[in-house]
Structure formats: structure tokens, C-alpha cells
Amino acid sequence: MTITSFAFLAFLFVILVLYYICPVKGRWLVLLAASLYFYVISGAVYFIPFIAGTSFIVWICSVRIGYLYARSKEMTSIQGLDKKQKKAIKARYQRRASIWLFLAIFLCIGYLCVVKFTKYVTAYLNTGAGFEKYSAAWVIVPLGISYYTFSTVGYILDVYWRRYEYEKNYVRFFLYAIYFPHIMQGPISRYSLLGQELKKEVRFDSRQIVFGAELMLYGLFKKMVIADRLNLFLHTIYDGNMEHPGSLFLLAMICDSFMIYMDFSGYTDIVRGASQMFGIELEQNFNHPFFSKTVSEFWRRWHMTLGGWFRDYVYYPITIAGWMKGLNKFNKKYLPQRIARFITVVIPVMITWVCTGLWHGTGETYLAWGIYYGVLITLSTAFAPELEGLKKFLGIRDDAESWKWFQTIRTFLIFTGGRVLTSPGSLENTKLLFHQIATDFQPWIFFDQSLFTYGLTASQWLVILFSLLLVWRISLLQEQGSVRELLSRQNIVFRWTIIYLAIFSILIFGIYGPGFDASSFVYMQF
Amino acid sequence: MDKIIAILSGLKSGVDFATAEGIVTNKIIDSIDIATMISSIEEEFDIEIGMEYMENKNFDTVAAIWKMVQEIEEE
Numbered sequence: 001m002t003i004t005s006f007a008f009l010a011f012l013f014v015i016l017v018l019y020y021i022c023p024v025k026g027r028w029l030v031l032l033a034a035s036l037y038f039y040v041i042s043g044a045v046y047f048i049p050f051i052a053g054t055s056f057i058v059w060i061c062s063v064r065i066g067y068l069y070a071r072s073k074e075m076t077s078i079q080g081l082d083k084k085q086k087k088a089i090k091a092r093y094q095r096r097a098s099i100w101l102f103l104a105i106f107l108c109i110g111y112l113c114v115v116k117f118t119k120y121v122t123a124y125l126n127t128g129a130g131f132e133k134y135s136a137a138w139v140i141v142p143l144g145i146s147y148y149t150f151s152t153v154g155y156i157l158d159v160y161w162r163r164y165e166y167e168k169n170y171v172r173f174f175l176y177a178i179y180f181p182h183i184m185q186g187p188i189s190r191y192s193l194l195g196q197e198l199k200k201e202v203r204f205d206s207r208q209i210v211f212g213a214e215l216m217l218y219g220l221f222k223k224m225v226i227a228d229r230l231n232l233f234l235h236t237i238y239d240g241n242m243e244h245p246g247s248l249f250l251l252a253m254i255c256d257s258f259m260i261y262m263d264f265s266g267y268t269d270i271v272r273g274a275s276q277m278f279g280i281e282l283e284q285n286f287n288h289p290f291f292s293k294t295v296s297e298f299w300r301r302w303h304m305t306l307g308g309w310f311r312d313y314v315y316y317p318i319t320i321a322g323w324m325k326g327l328n329k330f331n332k333k334y335l336p337q338r339i340a341r342f343i344t345v346v347i348p349v350m351i352t353w354v355c356t357g358l359w360h361g362t363g364e365t366y367l368a369w370g371i372y373y374g375v376l377i378t379l380s381t382a383f384a385p386e387l388e389g390l391k392k393f394l395g396i397r398d399d400a401e402s403w404k405w406f407q408t409i410r411t412f413l414i415f416t417g418g419r420v421l422t423s424p425g426s427l428e429n430t431k432l433l434f435h436q437i438a439t440d441f442q443p444w445i446f447f448d449q450s451l452f453t454y455g456l457t458a459s460q461w462l463v464i465l466f467s468l469l470l471v472w473r474i475s476l477l478q479e480q481g482s483v484r485e486l487l488s489r490q491n492i493v494f495r496w497t498i499i500y501l502a503i504f505s506i507l508i509f510g511i512y513g514p515g516f517d518a519s520s521f522v523y524m525q526f
Numbered sequence: 527m528d529k530i531i532a533i534l535s536g537l538k539s540g541v542d543f544a545t546a547e548g549i550v551t552n553k554i555i556d557s558i559d560i561a562t563m564i565s566s567i568e569e570e571f572d573i574e575i576g577m578e579y580m581e582n583k584n585f586d587t588v589a590a591i592w593k594m595v596q597e598i599e600e601e
Contacts, residue, residue, distance in 0.1 A: 319561040
């Protein structure tokens with residue numbers, strides 16, 4: 001069952017009715033049952049024992065860590081101990097806790113690595129054998145494995161780092177792990193936020209139902225009217241044939257950036273809206289990334305929960321790791337200040353971005369993608385003084401509108417450059433794509449009607465253009481405040497006209513039907 | 527606290543860090559600046575900042591950073 005299907009809407013409606021007729025204290029159990037049922041009807045029954053087993057082990061590890069910390073506190077509060085003795089006791093318990101942490105992380109990340117890398121390992125082992133000696137078919141890929149892994153690893157690390165207490169009730173933790181709106185494609189929810197949300201005693205509030213439904217409608221519009229329509233064109237261009245005119249590839253590159261944003265942010269809006277109807281807030285995952293002026297800002301606005309996860313659980317631990325501090329001290333002592341600072345930045349940034357790339361995919365394209373962003377961010381930091389000097393030399397003012405537009409377009413093009421490393425399927429194809437742009441551009445296809453033979457008619461392109469302008473206008477309004485709040489303050493006729501227009505535009509302009517796999521959200525593969 | 531203000535001012539000019547709030551939450555400084563700031567604070571106060579302190583609330587104001595430094599010194 002996909003979240004853009006009528007079956008999902010019907011499922012949601014039934015669950016909402018059951019949720020609100022159930023006594024307040026038992027409502028979280030309705031969500032648990034609904035989440036289990038969601039996996040059953042999504043054809044992922046096998047996922048339930050996997051997630052139940054692994055989440056139970058992670059939970060047990062967190063309980064043990066919590067117990068060891070409590071013992072540590074008890075032991076250090078004994079009177080008569082000096083500071084050194086207390087430190088030694090604390091360190092002893094911390095070491096024991098780290099064993100439980102290691103066990104949980106080994107289990108979660110280990111299985112994620114098995115899922116992601118087995119096909120490459122078996123392919124390597126089969127090289128030269130002439131037949132399939134080793135097979136990767138035995139690897140079960142549970143639905144949303146990457147998102148589930150990151151959520152649970154985040155939980156156990158936060159407990160280990162004493163950011164919050166472990167969850168005392170396993171069933172509640174199980175609900176956090178399996179909660180159906182967030183598990184397939186994020187947002188990667190922190191236990192400190194979603195865990196608390198799921199504990200709330202939610203009362204019926206028509207306003208949150210309406211707000212949730214409006215957000216879902218907006219998400220469906222972005223996904224079904226724009227992303228799926230753009231995909232009709234993109235599937236025609238990125239079909240393995242790298243001999244299309246260069247101008248088409250250039251257009252595809254730009255369309256691909258809009259498609260992925262509409263697809264992924266549309267998905268997030270749908271699940272956040274669905275969750276809001278249950279009174280459960282999921283974290284924001286997108287904050288108008290195409291308005292960003294720098295690459296760093298872009299990644300603070302795009303897939304925010306993934307960026308935040310890598311920052312908190314990969315980048316910061318590397319930054320403050322003993323070996324990194326030792327290296328920094330050494331560099332400060334023996335190297336010029338600027339080079340020392342460069343090394344301080346480059347190592348954690350590059351490791352974090354290579355890991356982010358590998359999270360998306362294990363092939364060469366995603367490795368290149370990770371290195372691309374790592375190098376860009378490192379260079380922009382390392383050469384910040386020179387760039388600032390150049391700006392002054394050219395007399396560019398930060399508040400000039402033209403400069404702001406330049407920065408925004410530049411950031412969009414950098415993002416597009418990153419997408420083109422992965423979308424054509426291989427680095428070889430990326431090379432061929434740029435070769436076509438440089439040697440066989442054929443700009444006349446935009447004027448001789450032949451553009452309209454690549455999956456989309458002229459009217460389809462107009463629908464896309466108009467829809468993108470609409471999303472842009474709504475995004476500008478959202479930058480100033482909540483559009484749904486604004487809409488709720490309008491009179492009933494205007495409000496419902498807008499809602500009906502949204503519904504009918506999805507029904508009329510949405511992409512459905514045989515031959516088109518509207519179900520596939522791009523980020524679901526991760 | 528003056529030492530902390532001096533470290534922060536070295537990272538970003540034009541900000542009155544003495545009164546600034548949400549230094550990390552409001553992205554006044556980014557994660558790369560935070561890495562540099564931690565290294566400078568550790569050196570200045572001869573302390574080690576552990577992962578348990580790596581939360582926005584400990585870096586959002588100069589007073590919060592100072593409180594964290596004192597807590598680590600007392601440990």
C-alpha cells in the first residue's frame with residue numbers, strides 16, 4: 001500500500017475513527033495496531049519479527065546502560081570518596097555501559113551494512129567464476145531499514161550520552177520504532193521528540209484534523225501533479241540511451257532537481273499531515289532549500305533530520321574524538337595556523353559526507369556525490385577569507401538583491417551538479433551526458449516541437465510550470481508564517497474553495513494509471 | 527565569560543555575543559565554527575568537552591557555555 005493510494009486514505013480514515021473513539025489512555029495502542037497492520041498490508045510481514053527482535057535488543061541494551069549509570073551514581077554518592085576515586089568509579093561504569101552500546105550499534109549498523117554491501121561483495125567474489133557462486137538473494141531488506149536503523153542508533157547513543165533516560169516500557173519503544181508515518185522514508189525522528197509525542201494524551205481537535213489534511217493535500221499535489229509528471233519526462237531521458245540532444249540533458253538536469261524536491265518534500269508533507277491528524281507532530285524535514293544562499297545553508301534546509309543525524313552522531317563525535325584533538329594539537333604546534341585549521345575542518349567534514357553518500361547508496365556514484373559535497377564545503381570554509389576579499393574587490397554588497405539572486409541560483413546549480421552524479425545511473429553516463437551538452441546541444445528542439453515527443457505534451461509542461469510557480473508562491477508565504485493559519489483566518493467560502501481546488505487539481509492533474517509506477521518515491525530505495 | 531566572548535568573536539565578527547541568544551539554534555555560528563570553538567574552549571580552560579555536552583542548549587548563550595565549563599571543571 002502506497003501513501004498516495006486511495007487504499008491508504010481509506011486506511012487512514014478507519015484508523016482515525018478508531019483512534020478517536022478509543023479512550024484517551026489507550027489511543028497509542030491503536031497506533032501500534034495500525035502500524036503493525038500497515039506492514040501486513042504493505043506486504044512486509046517479515047519486517048515485524050525483525051524489527052521486534054532488533055528493537056528489543058536495543059531496548060535491553062539501553063536498560064542495561066541506564067542501570068549502570070544509576071549504580072555509578074549510587075556508588076559515587078558514598079561519603080568519604082575523594083574526587084579521584086569518584087572519577088575512577090564513573091569511568092569503570094562508563095566502560096561497562098560502552099559494551100552494551102557497542103552491542104546495540106553492532107547489531108543495527110551491522111545489519112544495515114549487510115543489506116547495503118552484500119550484493120557488491122558477492123559480485124566481487126563471483127568475478128571470474130563464470131556463474132553465480134555466491135548469492136545475495138538471502139538478504140532480507142526490511143521496509144525503511146535505513147530510517148529505522150538511524151532512529152534506533154540515535155536513541156541508544158543519546159541514552160549513552162545521558163541526554164535522556166531510557167524508555168522503561170518496551171511496547172512504547174516498539175511503537176516509536178514501527179510508527180507507520182515515519183518509518184518508510186523518514187523524517188528520522190529523535191526519541192526525545194517523537195517518543196514524547198507518542199506519550200501525549202491526545203484529545204480530539206478538529207483544527208489539527210483540518211491542518212493535517214491540508215498538509216497532506218499539499219504533499220499529494222507536489223508528488224502527483226509535479227514530481228510524477230516530471231518523471232514522465234525524466235524516465236524518457238534517463239533511459240540508458242546517452243545520445244539524446246545535449247539541450248535535453250540540460251533540461252533534464254534542472255527538472256531532476258525540482259522532481260526530487262517535489263517528490264521527497266511531498267512525501268514528508270503527506271506523512272507529517274497524516275501524523276498531525278493523530279495529534280502527533282513529526283519533525284520538519286524541509287525548509288525551502290531552494291531559497292538557500294550557500295551549500296551549507298542548503299543542507300540545513302534539505303532532509304534536515306538526516307543532516308542533523310549525521311551532524312550529531314558522526315560529525316561531532318569525530319570532532320571531539322581524542323585522536324582528532326591530538327591531531328589538532330600537533331598541527332597547531334608544528335603547522336601554520338591556516339593549514340592547521342584546514343585539517344581541523346577537512347577530516348570530520350569529509351568523513352561525514354562520504355558516510356552520507358554511502359547512506360544514500362553504495363555504488364561509485366554516491367561515493368562521488370559524498371566527496372563532491374565534502375570538497376565543496378571544505379573549500380568554501382578554507383577559502384572564505386579570499387572569497388570575502390574578492391567580494392569587497394568587486395564592490396558586492398551583501399544586501400544587494402542581485403547578489404542574493406546570484407547566490408540562490410548558484411546554490412541550486414551546485415545541487416543540480418550533485419544530482420547529475422547519481423541520476424544518470426553511472427559516472428560513465430554522467431561523462432557522456434556532459435559530452436552531449438558540449439558537442440551536440442541542438443537548441444532548436446525547444447522551438448521545433450520535438451521537445452513534446454519526450455514524454456510530455458505542451459499542456460503538460462504548462463501544468464508543471466504553473467504548479468511550480470504556485471509552490472514557489474506558497475513557499476514565499478510560508479517563509480513569513482504558517483499558510484494554514486492564514487487560510488484558517490479566511491471566510492468559510494474562500495477557505496473551502498481553496499481546499500476543493502486543491503482536491504480537484506490533484507484528481508484532474510495527478511498522474512495515475514497503468515504503465516506508470518506512481519508508487520515509487522525516490523527516497524524509499526534508501 | 528570574557529574569554530568565551532573573545533573566542534566567539536574570533537569566529538564571527540559583527541555579532542554581540544554577550545547578549546546573543548540561540549547562538550547555535552539560530553545558526554549564528556555553524557557546525558564548522560562549533561568544532562573550532564570547542565577546540566579553543568578546551569585549550570583555554572584546560573578541559574575536555576564530552577559528547578554528553580554536545581547539545582544546542584549548552585552553546586546557545588555565553589552564560590550557558592560558561593555554566594558548562596564550570597560543570598566540567600567541577601567534575
